[in-house]
Amino acid sequence: MDQVNKLIERLGGVYLLPVAVSLIALVLIGVPSSWVTLTVAGLAMGMMIFLMASGLSLVFGLMDVLNFGHSAFVSFGAFIAASVLAWLGGWLGSDSIILNSMAILAAFIAAFQFGLAAGWFFETVVIKPVYHDHLRQILITMGALIVAEQMILAIWGGAPMSVPRPSFLEGAFLIGDVAIEIYRVYALILGGLVYIALYLTLNRTRIGLLIRAGVENREMVEALGFRIDRLFVGVFMAGSALAAMGGVMWAGYETLITPALGAEMMIVVFIVVIIGGLGSIEGTLLGAIMVGLVANYVGFLAPKLALASNMILMMVILLWRPNGLKPAVK
Amino acid sequence: MTLLSLNSMKTNIGQYSVLHDISINVPEGGVFVLLGRNGAGKTTTLRSIMGLWKPSPGSVTFRGQDITNLHTADIARLGIAFVPENMGIFGGLTIEENLILATKTGQFDQTRLDRVWELFPAMKTFWTKQAWSLSGGQKQMLAVSRAIIEQRDLILIDEPTKGLAPSIIDAMADAFREISETTTILLVEQNFQFAKSLGRDMAVIDDGRIAHAGTMADFVADKELQESLLSLSA
Ligand SMILES: Nc1ncnc2c1ncn2[C@@H]1O[C@H](COP(=O)(O)OP(=O)(O)OP(=O)(O)O)[C@@H](O)[C@H]1O
Ligand SMILES: [Mg+2]
Numbered sequence: 132m133d134q135v136n137k138l139i140e141r142l143g144g145v146y147l148l149p150v151a152v153s154l155i156a157l158v159l160i161g162v163p164s165s166w167v168t169l170t171v172a173g174l175a176m177g178m179m180i181f182l183m184a185s186g187l188s189l190v191f192g193l194m195d196v197l198n199f200g201h202s203a204f205v206s207f208g209a210f211i212a213a214s215v216l217a218w219l220g221g222w223l224g225s226d227s228i229i230l231n232s233m234a235i236l237a238a239f240i241a242a243f244q245f246g247l248a249a250g251w252f253f254e255t256v257v258i259k260p261v262y263h264d265h266l267r268q269i270l271i272t273m274g275a276l277i278v279a280e281q282m283i284l285a286i287w288g289g290a291p292m293s294v295p296r297p298s299f300l301e302g303a304f305l306i307g308d309v310a311i312e313i314y315r316v317y318a319l320i321l322g323g324l325v326y327i328a329l330y331l332t333l334n335r336t337r338i339g340l341l342i343r344a345g346v347e348n349r350e351m352v353e354a355l356g357f358r359i360d361r362l363f364v365g366v367f368m369a370g371s372a373l374a375a376m377g378g379v380m381w382a383g384y385e386t387l388i389t390p391a392l393g394a395e396m397m398i399v400v401f402i403v404v405i406i407g408g409l410g411s412i413e414g415t416l417l418g419a420i421m422v423g424l425v426a427n428y429v430g431f432l433a434p435k436l437a438l439a440s441n442m443i444l445m446m447v448i449l450l451w452r453p454n455g456l457k458p459a460v461k
Numbered sequence: 462m463t464l465l466s467l468n469s470m471k472t473n474i475g476q477y478s479v480l481h482d483i484s485i486n487v488p489e490g491g492v493f494v495l496l497g498r499n500g501a502g503k504t505t506t507l508r509s510i511m512g513l514w515k516p517s518p519g520s521v522t523f524r525g526q527d528i529t530n531l532h533t534a535d536i537a538r539l540g541i542a543f544v545p546e547n548m549g550i551f552g553g554l555t556i557e558e559n560l561i562l563a564t565k566t567g568q569f570d571q572t573r574l575d576r577v578w579e580l581f582p583a584m585k586t587f588w589t590k591q592a593w594s595l596s597g598g599q600k601q602m603l604a605v606s607r608a609i610i611e612q613r614d615l616i617l618i619d620e621p622t623k624g625l626a627p628s629i630i631d632a633m634a635d636a637f638r639e640i641s642e643t644t645t646i647l648l649v650e651q652n653f654q655f656a657k658s659l660g661r662d663m664a665v666i667d668d669g670r671i672a673h674a675g676t677m678a679d680f681v682a683d684k685e686l687q688e689s690l691l692s693l694s695a
Contacts, residue, residue: 337567344551344562351549354511355563355607356537460553460593 178322186370192410208378250371408455
């Protein structure tokens with residue numbers, strides 16, 4: 132058993148888990164083409180959820196702040212993107228891929244800017260008064276999520292809103308008899324780029340070093356002369372902006388969004404952060420990909436279990452690793 | 462000249478009153494030793510200096526400046542380093558990263574780095590290893606190295622010999638002697654042999670109060686006083 136463990140560790144440890152899950156799924160599904168489609172869908176979904184969850188994980192890791200309002204940034208991002216894309220309908224509908232991309236870029240920039248500004252406001256007004264008090268954090272941030280949902284209702288109305296997509300992101304391409312949706316590949320690439328950027332920031336810059344150290348031991352970083360509280364505002368803003376970006380991508384993926392989006396995603400995002408292990412973006416990525424894959428496989432194999440699949444996944448993983456798959460060293 | 466003084470400091474942790482009345486003057490230069498039984502309030506005293514607990518009433522002055530209500534980070538920036546009881550090293554970071562974090566500019570001063578490597582060769586050997594993989598003694602060396610990688614005026618060290626083998630304790634004592642030539646050390650210690658070989662001035666804390674203060678030489682000579690202040694059974 133020990134040797135098996137060592138071998139697994141050598142081969143990549145917990146990073147093997149998504150591989151193992153997808154291999155088991157291949158056996159159960161039996162049809163390679165469906166399996167490829169589902170796997171790509173799962174990875175793409177995982178990447179989008181990763182964007183939404185990464186900020187939450189760092190925010191908790193750095194300041195022990197439980198923010199149940201985090202997914203409000205996701206839904207605002209989605210609705211802002213929908214509005215910007217509708218407003219730039221001309222660019223979006225044109226034959227020029229450049230104009231199409233400009234419209235999408237504009238949606239991202241708008242959502243990102245909103246995330247930064249709203250993140251700053253939220254941290255200063257809602258979070259700061261309740262540092263070090265988990266019960267109040269839960270109550271006040273859940274309240275904030277409800278307020279955010281009502282604001283979306285007031286601004287955009289209660290009817291589902293459709294999100295236009297440019298033609299170059301529509302449809303699928305075929306490899307043999309396997310159909311792969313273009314939007315999913317796009318989500319995968321974009322999510323991958325953001326992950327790399329985050330990874331490099333955390334591992335190759337001084338700010339990143341401070342964040343990693345602060346996640347481990349906030350007090351000691353302060354005793355070395357650094358104001359973690361000021362750094363935290365920045366991390367909170369960046370995390371909110373990333374969540375808003377995740378919302379933009381999610382909006383384009385679903386193409387129909389409702390104000391309930393935030394509350395729905397909140398559960399998923401928390402599950403991902405808990406599965407992954409708090410405070411590490413490697414863990415968050417792993418957790419997000421697991422959730423994405425399992426949701427798609429289970430949705431295909433046993434549709435009735437689809438809703439429960441996240442919860443079951445979380446329970447299984449926590450029984451095996453109570454601190455999550457890849458928690459930050461504490 | 463007095464470097465640090467604690468003036469009738471009283472510290473509560475939550476609803477518990479831990480320090481009742483702490484006054485000491487730490488002169489510049491050398492090693493000042495704080496002794497006391499388990500639970501006497503030594504760690505709380507160091508944390509109160511560092512701004513990690515806020516004394517009230519009472520005050521902390523450093524080089525004549527009142528630092529009682531400054532943020533911990535600003536206290537550190539005045540030139541005070543802290544080596545906490547649990548060492549506070551960053552296990553997920555390498556030795557190099559642990560040390561570079563403690564520099565002001567993010568760059569090493571080669572002379573200081575060489576000095577650290579000379580005092581604690583293990584720091585060089587394990588330079589790129591994650592700190593959690595170090596032994597207990599090496600972790601303590603890392604915690605001390607981090608405190609001296611920049612020029613500081615005062616280092617607060619909380620029980621650095623706890624759980625260390627005698628040979629490592631000797632190496633630690635040599636290192637502290639060298640460090641104290643350029644930096645004042647406020648050392649909390651239970652290991653009296655170790656403390657007595659280093660300290661010039663000293664104080665004993667008992668139940669949140671200063672029970673005795675004076676020179677180490679006088680204290681070492683007075684067996685009765687030692688017995689009454691440090692023995693387990695009083
Ligand atoms: N976080 C805390 N909450 C409540 N009480 C505390 C806390 N920290 C310390 N105390 C209490 O304050 C008193 C002094 O603790 P302190 O850690 O300062 O003692 P110490 O002299 O450093 O002891 P030791 O030699 O065992 O490290 C103890 O009675 C302890 O129980
Ligand atoms: Mg102590």
